[in-house]
Amino acid sequence: MPPVSRHAVTFVLLSVLIDTIGFGIVLPVLPELIRELRHAGLDDAARWGGWLAFAYALMQFFCAPIIGNLSDRFGRRPVLLASLTGFGLDYLVMAFASTFAWLFVGRLIAGITGAAYSTANAFIADVTPPERRAENFGLMGAAFGVGFILGPAIGGYLGSFGTRAPFFAASALALANVLYGFLVLPESLPPDKRRPFSFAIANPLGSLAMLGRHRGVMTLAAALLLWQLGHQVLPSVWTYYTMLRFNWDPRIVGLSLAAAGVSMILVQGTLTRFAIPRLGERRAAAVGLAFGAAGFFVYAFAPRGWVMFAGLAVFALSGLVYPSINALLSRQAGPDEQGALQGAVSSLYGLSEIVGPILMTQVFAAFSSPSAPFLFPGAPFAVAAILTLLAVWLVGTQKP
8 A cells, every 4th residue: 555645645635625615616606507507486496496406416427437537547646637627627618608508518528527526435445554544534524614614605706706706616626626737746655456347347237246246345436325315305405394394594594514524534633533433433333323313303303493503413413424434444455446336435425315305395395395295304313314224224234
């Protein structure tokens, strides 16, 4: 295993941070840009914004296995830098978009290159001893949390200079990070650890089938899919639910999302390095999932708005899930398969991002409309809790 490079790990963490900031920067102005290009109202913008998200998730689902296999064949460095360059170009395309169709082009580019996360995870697995992988995966989650806090705040400020300004800023951040990577990022996968590109697994079905070839991987992958499906309730329904149930305005919604980001940082950036070694990766994953299910139930039945913030404190411990399961999965594959494995995991994420938002929004609509058999706006959170409890059971069946 190559020695751990402080600059290399820092670059990977910065990549996650900057990509998340870039994503968050455009959130406050994307609806206005869609309205501007379609000459339509906010309801139409929301509908088409959903299709943009669908296009991104669909492309990531199909392309993540290809990107992962390319990194096993040619190394992590060129694939990671090319993917990050694609992110920068995506924001540039959207900044100059003269028609709504160009926004779709930008999202398709982002979906293709969005598998940079799978290559980044493979890089971490390459340069980190197995006993420390959960800690570094936790730091990646913390970087995501920081970006989730900073991005919308920066985007809201830049939006005062016009709807295009945040897109230019996001592009500049991403491309500056690529330049930094050219200077400091080494190759983490030696030539003797690489393997030929395989068309058989460089597709979603083949990639997911690859998971079944390793003992215990399929069970963990199924648990991760259930968790991620349930987790889609947060970006899909949170805003609508809190506005309907507690009459929250955008300011309070933003504060709640910032609080979620802070809790993610605290757990994944600090607690993981102490809790996971003490509990063990499998037990830590089960504990994290159990707290996630409890948090979903709190959200579903919260009688007052302040209870949602209390639920965030409970849900925060679900931050143990991703680093623990990622570390468990990385132990199941050899050095020449880490890219393919992480590509398959990214395909699971992509699948959940295709199915989850549709599932959760439809459940919310069905139990919030006047024609509902009974009013229960928290129903999608209850569904998420049940999915997560199934994931707890699957992890519990996994042999140590």
